[in-house]
Amino acid sequence: MSEAAHNSEGLVFHPMDQFIVRPLFGDDGVVGPLTFTNAALWMLVAVLMATLLFVVGTRGRSIVPTRVQSIAELAYGFVHKMVEDVSGKDGLKFFPYIFTLFIFIVFSNFLGLIPGAFTSTSHIAVTAVLAVAVFLTVTIVGFVKNGAGFLGLFWVTSAPLPLRPILALIEIISYFVRPVSHSIRLAGNMMAGHAVIKVFAAFAPLILMSTIGLAVTPLSILAITAMYGLEILVAFIQAYVFTILTCVYLKDALHPHH
């Protein structure tokens, strides 16, 4: 903030400032384990919105649904079909969990698109918790369903015996690639798009400083609009990708021999 005051003559670029986690109460700026921050607030808002949609929106339980109820039903049907298609009938036991993940990510992504809002899914801390939860679930389910046979996933029997320990090491590392790439993908996508919008936004006030602004300002406003449209797509697609990969991992745990 103080730096911005110093450079008030030139353009001010702070594309990453929007991702700073700040405590909402108190001025000391220290974030402890139980501090109520803007990230916590926007996650709570996401949960609240989901509750509004699914609990209050479907309260009527009408046979001919109202608009809000049909949105809820569409979302339910969409994810239900996805789980059934990707992980099979026995994957449907995990439908409530996967649906919860999808709805939380969708709401966080879209709430982050409101100007001035905080995108909680742009933080690896948030997405890593979701990804590690999926990873633990899938691993535990794999061991419960298949017993020690689940370890056969790492022991490539088609390879010659001396190569197998090295291949097992590679397989184990590649098993751990999943939660890492799972969380980096979501957070990276959300962060990159929002940062690009902020960079374009920093160019917008150029018209107040020089005549070049006559060309740059409309262009940057146009670019912000285009990026925002793209971000709306990305917000949905990334939630979809996160969910469908969860289904794929679940399928691998339920039927490891494919």
Add this chain to the structure above:
Amino acid sequence: MSEPNDLERLKALDERLAKLKKANQPGPKVQQQGHEMANVAWRMVTELVAGLLIGFGIGYGLDVLFGTMPLFLVLFILLGLAAGIRVMMRSAAEVQRQSQEAATAARNEGD
């Protein structure tokens, strides 16, 4: 409002509905293609990078633990790269299988 007339109209409506349904069906798959491809590419890149990162992390940790600085780092970065490529190839195979399934499904529907 005689009955045969109604039956005929219903049949005509059925035919029109069937035609419309058939016209609509392949639509969404084709539209999604561009995004889906971009997603697959992005997924593979993150998988490769994640493999390298994990390899680096394990190697660095072991080296700090044992005091053999470059040895495990080099070894595990290579292993991580191999693991990343392994995951990448697996998701590529998955995409290929999906597109083949879609192609056979489309062919069966065309008959």
